[in-house]
Amino acid sequence: MNGGDEMTSSYDLIVRNALLIGNDTSTDIGITDGLIAGMGQLADAEAAETIDAEGRLLVPPFVEPHVHLDTALTAGNPVWNESGTLAEGIGIWSSRKLMLTREDIIARAERTIQLYLGYGVLHLRTMVDIGDPKLMALEAILEIKERYRGLIDIQVIAFPQDGIIGCPANEERMKEALRMGADGVSAVPHLENTREEGVLSLRKAFNLAERSGTYVHVFCDETDDENSKYLEVCASLALSSGIGSRVTAAHANAAAYYNESYFQKIMGLVKRSGLSIVACPLINSVMQGRYDSYPKGRGITRIKEFQQAGINVALSHDDIRSPFYPLGTGNPLDAAHMAAHLAHMSGRAEMRSLIGMITEGGAIAMGLEEYNYQGGVLRDGAPASFLLFDAKDSSDLIRQRLSPRFVFRSGRVIAETRPAVTNLLDTADNGRADLVIPLAMKMGASPNVS
Numbered sequence: 377m378n379g380g381d382e383m384t385s386s387y388d389l390i391v392r393n394a395l396l397i398g399n400d401t402s403t404d405i406g407i408t409d410g411l412i413a414g415m416g417q418l419a420d421a422e423a424a425e426t427i428d429a430e431g432r433l434l435v436p437p438f439v440e441p442h443v444h445l446d447t448a449l450t451a452g453n454p455v456w457n458e459s460g461t462l463a464e465g466i467g468i469w470s471s472r473k474l475m476l477t478r479e480d481i482i483a484r485a486e487r488t489i490q491l492y493l494g495y496g497v498l499h500l501r502t503m504v505d506i507g508d509p510k511l512m513a514l515e516a517i518l519e520i521k522e523r524y525r526g527l528i529d530i531q532v533i534a535f536p537q538d539g540i541i542g543c544p545a546n547e548e549r550m551k552e553a554l555r556m557g558a559d560g561v562s563a564v565p566h567l568e569n570t571r572e573e574g575v576l577s578l579r580k581a582f583n584l585a586e587r588s589g590t591y592v593h594v595f596c597d598e599t600d601d602e603n604s605k606y607l608e609v610c611a612s613l614a615l616s617s618g619i620g621s622r623v624t625a626a627h628a629n630a631a632a633y634y635n636e637s638y639f640q641k642i643m644g645l646v647k648r649s650g651l652s653i654v655a656c657p658l659i660n661s662v663m664q665g666r667y668d669s670y671p672k673g674r675g676i677t678r679i680k681e682f683q684q685a686g687i688n689v690a691l692s693h694d695d696i697r698s699p700f701y702p703l704g705t706g707n708p709l710d711a712a713h714m715a716a717h718l719a720h721m722s723g724r725a726e727m728r729s730l731i732g733m734i735t736e737g738g739a740i741a742m743g744l745e746e747y748n749y750q751g752g753v754l755r756d757g758a759p760a761s762f763l764l765f766d767a768k769d770s771s772d773l774i775r776q777r778l779s780p781r782f783v784f785r786s787g788r789v790i791a792e793t794r795p796a797v798t799n800l801l802d803t804a805d806n807g808r809a810d811l812v813i814p815l816a817m818k819m820g821a822s823p824n825v826s
């Protein structure tokens with residue numbers, strides 16, 4: 377954007393010397409009114425403020441399409457999940473749910489959002505369990521969504537953890553959740569009692585999403601059972617309802633066990649339906665395969681095959697220290713790192729596409745039209761939201777899994793992380809603490825230190 381008739385372009389801010397993914401030379405980003413207003417060599421341009429990116433890698437904001445703000449940071453309370461199974465996790469969460477208070481939910485959700493912001497997540501979709509008749513958790517998370525609107529975009533999905541047929545009250549609660557402002561509904565068909573009830577639960581969820589113009593985000597086939605075939609039902613319903621772009625099938629682990637001819641049929645169906653697959657490599661690698669003897673399954677869906685077929689695939693970090701997963705930082709690069717291993721995607725182009733799955737892939741699944749990265753390209757005129765990393769390229773980013781040095785949201789820095797500094801200490805002389813000399817000092821010019 378050029379400043380009218382003037383010869384010299386003028387911006388509010390220029391970020392100089394940033395390295396875009398896939399580029400060898402650095403570029404400057406001109407920002408006006410919080411939007412990207414110019415890219416390239418802007419040496420002659422003027423700006424009210426200039427920031428030197430010093431050659432750092434510029435990455436679009438991370439997108440987390442499947443998180444649980446209501447269960448985060450509860451691991452070990454009231455007890456730890458010692459078996460690591462989904463069944464024990466659900467049992468522990470059932471008792472933890474009874475202890476929920478509004479203050480408890482808000483405090484943990486805020487702490488979790490702060491973690492996400494530090495890692496550069498500026499868009500997230502959270503599930504909220506609607507098992508509580510008063511929908512207290514949903515109300516609290518909707519309040520948090522408003523409170524953090526200027527920093528992070530949050531979509532809220534009404535999640536019937538105990539099923540829709542298995543817990544009939546959840547159908548009415550999903551309707552109430554939509555009236556309260558939820559962005560979509562969910563289903564857990566593989567946890568319903570029978571195949572037929574699973575299909576019926578999906579019909580109900582799709583029906584609600586179709587009528588209300590909202591999203592349907594299905595917990596789909598999160599099991600090692602090759603007979604769990606709800607992905608075909610999701611794709612079929614997405615096709616017949618015409619709302620495929622608003623449909624997500626999360627997990628889809630059973631697809632790893634389908635025979636090849638059935639899987640090929642499903643890939644074609646999923647592709648035509650336009651739905652998105654969200655893979656959760658951290659939680660599923662630890663939770664799946666628990667009932668296998670050797671050889672054990674890897675526990676994740678067929679990320680590479682879906683992606684190569686042209687289906688939108690996003691990666692999610694999913695749980696953070698919950699009854700389902702005791703670990704977790706909130707850093708989407710952890711999910712990409714795990715996916716690189718479990719999906720056999722360690723090639724350079726493959727690692728670049730993994731970064732696409734924690735950015736653009738999530739944005740497509742969430743229907744983020746304003747997102748500034750499309751087709752692997754940063755868009756002129758889109759929000760000036762991006763991350764600057766001390767990394768060289770996509771594979772270096774996944775290798776190091778650092779926090780971004782700076783997080784920009786609409787042209788302003790909203791978070792920064794200083795790099796950790798390690799000093800090697802010389803612990804000679806039997807490690808006497810008073811004789812410990814910083815190695816850096818010893819390697820310096822001081823003649824008094826030998």
Ligand SMILES: [Zn+2]
Pocket residue numbers: 442443444694695
């Ligand atoms: Zn989850």
